[in-house]
Amino acid sequence: MNAAGNTTLPTKPPRNWWLWAIVLGFLTAMTVWSGYGIGFSANELVCNIAGGSRLLEESWPPDFSFLPRLIDPFMETVYIAIVGTVVGGILSIPVAVLAARNLSPDKVTWFLDRNFMNILRTLPDLFWAMLFATAVGFGPVAGALALSVFTVAVISKLWSESLESIDMGLPEAVRSAGGSWLQMIQFSAIPQAMQHYVSYALYAFELNIRASLVLGLVGAGGIGMILETQRANFEYERVTLIILAVLVAVLIIEQISETIRRRLT
Amino acid sequence: MSDDSQQNATPASGQGGAIRFEKANIVYPNGVVGMKDLDLEIKPGEFVVIVGSSGAGKSTLLRAVNGLNQLTSGTISIDGREVPKSGKGLRELRKRVAMIFQDFRLVKRLSVMTNVLVGRLGHVSGLRSMLNWWPQSEKAIAIDALERVGIVEKAWVRASDLSGGQQQRVGIARALAQQPAIILADEPVASLDPVTTHQIMDDLVRINRDLGITTIVNLHFLDLAREYGQRIIGLRFGELVYDGDAKTVTDEDFRNIYGREVTEDDVLDDEVVAEG
Ligand SMILES: Nc1ncnc2c1ncn2[C@@H]1O[C@H](COP(=O)(O)OP(=O)(O)OP(=O)(O)O)[C@@H](O)[C@H]1O
Ligand SMILES: [Mg+2]
Numbered sequence: 001m002n003a004a005g006n007t008t009l010p011t012k013p014p015r016n017w018w019l020w021a022i023v024l025g026f027l028t029a030m031t032v033w034s035g036y037g038i039g040f041s042a043n044e045l046v047c048n049i050a051g052g053s054r055l056l057e058e059s060w061p062p063d064f065s066f067l068p069r070l071i072d073p074f075m076e077t078v079y080i081a082i083v084g085t086v087v088g089g090i091l092s093i094p095v096a097v098l099a100a101r102n103l104s105p106d107k108v109t110w111f112l113d114r115n116f117m118n119i120l121r122t123l124p125d126l127f128w129a130m131l132f133a134t135a136v137g138f139g140p141v142a143g144a145l146a147l148s149v150f151t152v153a154v155i156s157k158l159w160s161e162s163l164e165s166i167d168m169g170l171p172e173a174v175r176s177a178g179g180s181w182l183q184m185i186q187f188s189a190i191p192q193a194m195q196h197y198v199s200y201a202l203y204a205f206e207l208n209i210r211a212s213l214v215l216g217l218v219g220a221g222g223i224g225m226i227l228e229t230q231r232a233n234f235e236y237e238r239v240t241l242i243i244l245a246v247l248v249a250v251l252i253i254e255q256i257s258e259t260i261r262r263r264l265t
Numbered sequence: 266m267s268d269d270s271q272q273n274a275t276p277a278s279g280q281g282g283a284i285r286f287e288k289a290n291i292v293y294p295n296g297v298v299g300m301k302d303l304d305l306e307i308k309p310g311e312f313v314v315i316v317g318s319s320g321a322g323k324s325t326l327l328r329a330v331n332g333l334n335q336l337t338s339g340t341i342s343i344d345g346r347e348v349p350k351s352g353k354g355l356r357e358l359r360k361r362v363a364m365i366f367q368d369f370r371l372v373k374r375l376s377v378m379t380n381v382l383v384g385r386l387g388h389v390s391g392l393r394s395m396l397n398w399w400p401q402s403e404k405a406i407a408i409d410a411l412e413r414v415g416i417v418e419k420a421w422v423r424a425s426d427l428s429g430g431q432q433q434r435v436g437i438a439r440a441l442a443q444q445p446a447i448i449l450a451d452e453p454v455a456s457l458d459p460v461t462t463h464q465i466m467d468d469l470v471r472i473n474r475d476l477g478i479t480t481i482v483n484l485h486f487l488d489l490a491r492e493y494g495q496r497i498i499g500l501r502f503g504e505l506v507y508d509g510d511a512k513t514v515t516d517e518d519f520r521n522i523y524g525r526e527v528t529e530d531d532v533l534d535d536e537v538v539a540e541g
Contacts, residue, residue: 173370176331177443178360178387183394187383191372 055236062241070223070245076140077222078253080215081208083144088151089201093190095156100163103171103189105181117160120153125211129220143220147208154204155197162196163189195264202257209253213246281344281361282309282446282479284330289339291325291503299325299334301503309446310477312470314484314494314511318523322503323483327449330481331362343447360387363440365450369432373425377416377435380424381407384442410441414468430461437468441476448472450482454489459533466493486533487519 097103099117104110128146136142170188179187190197216224223246230238284307291300299322307313315323328334329341332348332355341348343362349355363384371380385403386394393399411417414434419427424435433453440448450469454462466482470493473480484490490497490511497514499507499522507514507522519527 169366169368169370170372172333173364173366174383174386176333176359176362176364177384177439178356179383180356180386180391182391183386186395187372187375187379187386191374194374 059236059240061237062244063235063237064241066238066241067245070226070242073216073221073223073226074245074249077212077216077224078209080140080143080147080220080222081205081212084147084151084208084212085201085205087144088148088204089155091148092152092155092159093197095152096160096163097185097189099156099160100189102164102166102168103185117153117156120149121157125150125215126218129215129218133219138219140221143212143215143222146215146220147211150211151204151208154207155200158200158203159193159197162193162200166192199261199264202261206254206257209250213250282477283307283344284447284479284481285340285342285345286329287340287342289329289336289341291322291329291334292337298503300329300336303339303503303505305498305505305508307479307481309479310473311479312473312493312495313479313481313498314490314496315481315498315500316484316487316490316507316519316522317500318525319485321500323500324451325503326500327364327451327481327483330447330449331359331364356387360443361445362447362449363443363445365433365436365440365448365453367452367455369429369436369456371424371432371435371439373423375424376421377411377424377427377438378404378407378420380435381410381438381442384410384439387443406444407438407442410438411435413441413472414438428461429457430464433457433461433465434468437465437472441472445478447479447481450480452483452485455485462489462533469493486531487527488532490514 095113095117098105098109098113101110104113125146128149129142132142132145133139136145166189170192171184174184174188212220212222213224213227216222216226217228219225223242227239227242227246230242284305286303286305289300289303289305290298292298301322303326315326317323325334329336330343330348332350335350343358346358348358372383379397382399382403385399385406389399389403408417408420411420414437416431416434416438419431419435424432427435436453448469453469454465457465466489469480469482472478482493484493491514494511497507497509497511498505499518501522501524507518509518516527519531523531
């Protein structure tokens with residue numbers, strides 16, 4: 001080391017402009033190509049805006065008399081999200097622990113669990129909803145089960161990374177006091193990453209509220225289902241009300257959840 | 266399952282706590298020699314201080330005793346039984362060998378009481394510890410351990426709300442709660458101020474004297490080693506280069522252990538020593 005303190009900053013390497021140009025050109029080409037691929041045309045867009053404005057007129061003003069009939073379905077949406085978050089939140093604990101490289105008892109367990117976790121993540125919540133619907137029929141139960149899986153996917157991935165960054169001195173202390181693997185997890189790993197867990201669980205709940213709405217559209221019950229039936233009956237003023245109500249409710253829930261999360265960190 | 270009904274932390278030891286290294290070697294995977302041909306015998310109830318410059322192998326030696334480091338050749342045995350490499354045998358051994366760390370290693374967000382009960386984990390069923398449902402007898406042991414280090418009134422405080430010295434006392438209480446035959450302390454005072462350092466060292470000496478627990482302490486301040494050690498062991502490049510009585514160790518011996526002149530960086534604080 002240089003005790004005299006006469007360190008000189010090494011000269012900054014020159015920026016590689018060519019690379020930037022190639023990347024930029026590539027991205028532009030990809031976008032144009034993809035646009036053609038989905039039949040995007042500016043002309044059509046303008047025409048549709050005209051049609052859309054007619055629809056907007058029919059949708060205004062919102063039909064507030066419909067509001068009381070939204071409460072029960074909305075609560076159902078929330079219940080589905082809560083059950084999904086709680087069940088998935090509990091199941092995600094072992095999945096995350098076994099997927100953390102520093103905590104997993106052996107390489108095989110780690111590898112299997114890690115891949116299991118990745119498969120869960122790869123498949124979208126709608127897929128799980130369809131799968132459970134064939135098992136228990138369309139409805140709130142299938143929705144809650146689908147969200148449970150979705151929750152495991154969300155929390156376990158994020159939280160296993162938190163667990164991987166804990167200070168390993170404490171687990172070592174618990175082991176050296178004669179603690180078992182499970183006790184080591186409970187008394188040293190989980191307490192260190194507890195704040196992250198709660199934060200991710202709340203985040204999963206926010207996602208689940210939204211996912212629960214979407215699942216409602218395909219028959220899982222709740223407010224999404226009401227929205228779909230009203231739309232199918234061309235009751236656009238009610239549709240507007242539902243959208244507004246959902247917007248407000250979701251914003252409120254997210255605000256609360258976010259406030260708690262911020263307090264935690 | 267807990268089958269003991271003792272109501273205090275007085276160890277089931279006083280019996281046991283003998284440590285024996287025979288031709289022990291540790292070579293780390295990267296080729297560094299952490300321990301070289303170590304032959305060493307420590308008797309039950311001894312208070313041994315290990316000194317040596319940074320990287321001399323002090324931590325390596327301590328961590329070999331409770332199996333955190335594995336020998337690459339030779340043997341180490343406690344009370345005549347070789348230290349197992351893994352499994353149930355190792356866990357059983359660790360219940361009798363407690364460790365105290367420089368950085369305390371407490372669960373910061375949990376209570377002092379829970380931290381001390383970590384020392385009892387080896388003695389309760391998995392289900393009980395899972396539910397945090399501790400038998401009265403276990404809690405009594407934890408409270409007794411806290412009394413021995415004089416912080417029983419902090420039992421329900423969060424560990425993070427304690428001062429460094431208090432946190433190290435919790436670390437000692439956790440070790441005591443194990444009712445160990447051996448206590449290993451790896452630079453237990455290196456993150457503490459001089460006054461607290463003396464208090465913690467006094468605690469360790471008192472516990473060793475009252476309970477007869479074999480105690481090995483790594484220290485890097487020579488005056489502390491002289492003041493508190495009964496026996497001093499000097500390491501250099503993983504080799505034992507000094508083994509003698511703390512009362513008779515000379516500056517020449519320290520020069521030899523360190524391989525250089527002893528400077529004022531190697532002593533804690535002359536004034537505080539004089540006062541204490
Ligand atoms: N896990 C490890 N892998 C590789 N080398 C290690 C490992 N742990 C320690 N060493 C090396 O072994 C030697 C002895 O280390 P050790 O930690 O026992 O020294 P120490 O006397 O405790 O030093 P300090 O006073 O700095 O704590 C050092 O050279 C160190 O770099
Ligand atoms: Mg060390």
